[in-house]
Amino acid sequence: MFKKNPNIKISNISYSIDGKCLLKKTSLDVSGNGITVILGANGAGKTIFLKLLSGLINPDNGEIKTRSKDFSFSNSAMVFQEPIILRRSVLSNILFVIDKIQSQKKIMASELIDTLGLSGKDNQSAQTLSAGEKQRLSLARALITQPKILLLDEPTANIEPTSTIYIEKVLERKSSTGTKIFFVTHDINQAKRLANDIIYLENGKVMEYTKSSIFFKNPTTLSGKKYISGIISDVKNNN
Amino acid sequence: MGQITNSFFEAFKLIFSFDPELIEILYLSFEITLIAVIISCVIGIPLGTVLACTRFYFRKAIISIFFALMGLPPVVVGLFVYLIFSRSGTLGWMGLLYSPTVMIIAQIILITPIICCLTFQTMESLHLKYRELFQSFHIGKVKAMKAYIIDSRFELITVILAGFGRSISEVGAIIIVGGNIDHLTRVMTTAIALETSKGNLSLAMGLGIILLLIAVFVNVAMIFTKNKFLNPSNQDL
Amino acid sequence: MLKIITKLLTLIVIVIVFSPPTFAKSILVQSSTSLKNSGFYKHIIPAIKGELGIDLHVVAVGTGQAVKNALNCDADLLITHAKEAELGFLKTGFGLKRLELMYSHWLIIGPEKTAKSLTIKNDISDAFHLIFNSKYKFVSRGDNSGTHMREIKLWQEAGLNPKTFSTNWYLEVGSGQGATLNSSIQLEAFTLTDSATWFSFKNKGNAEVAYKDEKNFNIYSLTTINSKKCPNVKIKDTEKVVDFLTSIKGKALISDFSINGYPVFFPL
Numbered sequence: 001m002f003k004k005n006p007n008i009k010i011s012n013i014s015y016s017i018d019g020k021c022l023l024k025k026t027s028l029d030v031s032g033n034g035i036t037v038i039l040g041a042n043g044a045g046k047t048i049f050l051k052l053l054s055g056l057i058n059p060d061n062g063e064i065k066t067r068s069k070d071f072s073f074s075n076s077a078m079v080f081q082e083p084i085i086l087r088r089s090v091l092s093n094i095l096f097v098i099d100k101i102q103s104q105k106k107i108m109a110s111e112l113i114d115t116l117g118l119s120g121k122d123n124q125s126a127q128t129l130s131a132g133e134k135q136r137l138s139l140a141r142a143l144i145t146q147p148k149i150l151l152l153d154e155p156t157a158n159i160e161p162t163s164t165i166y167i168e169k170v171l172e173r174k175s176s177t178g179t180k181i182f183f184v185t186h187d188i189n190q191a192k193r194l195a196n197d198i199i200y201l202e203n204g205k206v207m208e209y210t211k212s213s214i215f216f217k218n219p220t221t222l223s224g225k226k227y228i229s230g231i232i233s234d235v236k237n238n239n
Numbered sequence: 240m241g242q243i244t245n246s247f248f249e250a251f252k253l254i255f256s257f258d259p260e261l262i263e264i265l266y267l268s269f270e271i272t273l274i275a276v277i278i279s280c281v282i283g284i285p286l287g288t289v290l291a292c293t294r295f296y297f298r299k300a301i302i303s304i305f306f307a308l309m310g311l312p313p314v315v316v317g318l319f320v321y322l323i324f325s326r327s328g329t330l331g332w333m334g335l336l337y338s339p340t341v342m343i344i345a346q347i348i349l350i351t352p353i354i355c356c357l358t359f360q361t362m363e364s365l366h367l368k369y370r371e372l373f374q375s376f377h378i379g380k381v382k383a384m385k386a387y388i389i390d391s392r393f394e395l396i397t398v399i400l401a402g403f404g405r406s407i408s409e410v411g412a413i414i415i416v417g418g419n420i421d422h423l424t425r426v427m428t429t430a431i432a433l434e435t436s437k438g439n440l441s442l443a444m445g446l447g448i449i450l451l452l453i454a455v456f457v458n459v460a461m462i463f464t465k466n467k468f469l470n471p472s473n474q475d476l
Numbered sequence: 477m478l479k480i481i482t483k484l485l486t487l488i489v490i491v492i493v494f495s496p497p498t499f500a501k502s503i504l505v506q507s508s509t510s511l512k513n514s515g516f517y518k519h520i521i522p523a524i525k526g527e528l529g530i531d532l533h534v535v536a537v538g539t540g541q542a543v544k545n546a547l548n549c550d551a552d553l554l555i556t557h558a559k560e561a562e563l564g565f566l567k568t569g570f571g572l573k574r575l576e577l578m579y580s581h582w583l584i585i586g587p588e589k590t591a592k593s594l595t596i597k598n599d600i601s602d603a604f605h606l607i608f609n610s611k612y613k614f615v616s617r618g619d620n621s622g623t624h625m626r627e628i629k630l631w632q633e634a635g636l637n638p639k640t641f642s643t644n645w646y647l648e649v650g651s652g653q654g655a656t657l658n659s660s661i662q663l664e665a666f667t668l669t670d671s672a673t674w675f676s677f678k679n680k681g682n683a684e685v686a687y688k689d690e691k692n693f694n695i696y697s698l699t700t701i702n703s704k705k706c707p708n709v710k711i712k713d714t715e716k717v718v719d720f721l722t723s724i725k726g727k728a729l730i731s732d733f734s735i736n737g738y739p740v741f742f743p744l
Contacts, residue, residue, distance in 0.1 A: 087389070
C-alpha cells in the first residue's frame, strides 16, 4: 500500500469579479485521497472553485493549504472542458509540458499514448484527432507531469462513450495509486460511478461536502435534494 | 489604350532580352527587400508576440504607437533617415547615405510596425486560446512565445507576405535616401519613377508589369507552400 | 532543419549588410535633373571610369536641393546650372572653385496650336510678355531647381509677376523636370525647359518648341567643395574628374554626346 495523503485545508476563501461574488466565504477540510466530484447547477461556481484549487486564479481572501510539500497544488495538473491542443504531433503535445525532455519521459509518453488508446498516432498531427481523442491527449499531457493532484473540468462533456470510458478507467487507476482527483461534471451517473465524495455548490456557496453514497441516497440540504431529484425526474420523464 | 498595349510589349521585350540592366535592378530590388523583410521579422514577430502575451505598464501605449506607426508616410521616413545619415547628421560619420544599406534601414523602419502589428493580432487570438493552458502547466515565458510563433507559422506567412509586398513597392523613402544612383541604388520602383520623369511611359509601365508579375509569383508561391502543409482535415482556426 | 535555415539566412544578411558598398573609387555628384534625364551621365561615366578609374555616383535632385545637400557635406562635386545659386554657395565658404563647363539652350515648349505665335518673337522676354498678356497656361517647376530659378529671373527681367495669377493660368507644380513636362503637355500649357531634357523626352504628345533662346544660354558649371568645411570630401579624386572634364579630351567627350544625332551640350 502507499502512504495516505494528508487533508487539503481550505480556509475562508472567497472570490469576486467586478463586485459580483462568485464564491462565498468557504472553509473546507477535503480528503487528500480518492476522487472528489464537484456538482452543481450551471453558474453555481464549480469551475471557479476548481480554478481556485488549481491556482489558476487566486482567492480574494483566505488560502488553500496542504500539510505536506510533496503533496500540494504546485504539483498538480489540469484538464479543461475544451481540449486545448497545439499545432504539432501527438507526442510533441505531450512532451511540450516537460522542461527537460529525457529518454525516461519519452518512454513514459509512449506508455501514456498506449494507455489512452492513441497507439500508433505518436507522430500524427494532433489537429486531426477527434474530440474524444483530443481529450484523451489532454489527459496524457496532464499525467506526464506525474501530478499528485489532478483537476478535471467536465472533461467528458462533449465526447463519445469510447473516450469517456478510457478516461474514467485511467482516473480510477490513478486514484487507486494515490493521485487525488477533483472532477467537475454534470453527469450524475458519471459522478455515481467515480466519486468517493461530493462537493455540492449552489449560487457560489458550498452547500454540502459528503461521501458520495450518502449524498446520492439522502442529501442533507434541501438544495441538494432538489438537485438530485431534478435530475432524477428528468431521467424518469425521458423514459 | 495604345500606351498600355505598348507597355506589355516593352515588358516582354525586356524580359526576353535578359537586359543586363534590368537584371541588375531586379537583383538589387530583391536583395534590399529580402534583407529588410528578414530583419523586420526578426524584430517585429517577437515584439508583436511579447505585446500580445505579456502585461506590463506601458503596454497599451506601445501597442497604440505601433499601430499608428503603420501609417507612417514613406516620404517622411525617407526625410528623417536622410537627415540622420547626411554627413552633417548624427550618423553621418558612417558614410551610409546613398547606399543600399541606408535604403534597407529606411525600409526596416517602414515595415517593422506592419509586421509587429499583424503578428500582434494573430498572437492575441492565440493567446486567448492558450493562456490558461500555459498558465496551468507553468510554461515559461520564452517557451510560451516560441510555441505561439511555431503554432501560428501559417498565419505568419501571410504577415511576412504583407511585409514583402509593402517593401517591394516602396519608392518614396528609398528614392530620397538612396538617390536613385545608376548601378548602385536604383531599384525597380525608383527606375519606374525615373523613366516616367523621362517621359518613357511605356518602358516605365513595362517595368511595372514585371514588378507586378514578380510580386504575384512570390505571393502565389508562398500561399502554395502554406496550403501544401495544411491538409484540408488540418484546417484549424 | 529550421535552425540551419535560420543560421544560413543570418549569415547572408550579415555578409550583405556589412560588405562595403563599392570597392572602386568614386565621387558623389549632386546634379541637376536635366543632365541625368538626358542620358548625359550614361555617356560620360564609362569614359571617366575608363580614363581615371573613378566612378561617379550621381544624385539628381535639382539645383536648389543639390546646393543644400552640398551644404550638408553630402557631396564631392556639384554640377548645376544656376549661376546665382552657385555663387551664393561659394560665398558660404562651403564652395571652393566654380568652373563653367558647357552650355545648352533654354526652350519654351507649348501646344502646337499656339506655339508658333511665340516663335516669331525677338527676345525671350517678349515671349513671356505674350504668354502673360494672352493668359496662356504656363506650368512652373516651382521646385527651386536651376530651371525654376531661370524662369523666375526671366519673369523679373520682363517686369512681370505671374504669381498673382497662380492657379489661374500660372500653375506651380513643384515637380521635377519630367513630371513638369508630363503635366504641361497634358494641360496643353507652356513651360520652360532645357534642350537636353526636351530632346530626350519621350512623351512629347502634341507639344513642340515654341521659342529657343539664342541670346542667353543655359550654362552648366562644376563647383567643388571646401574640405575645410567638409572633411569627408574626396578632393583628389574630384579634382581629377574636374581636370578631365575641362581638358580637351573632356570637351571632346561632351561634344560627342548627342540626342537623336544632334549635339546638345557645347563645351566652354
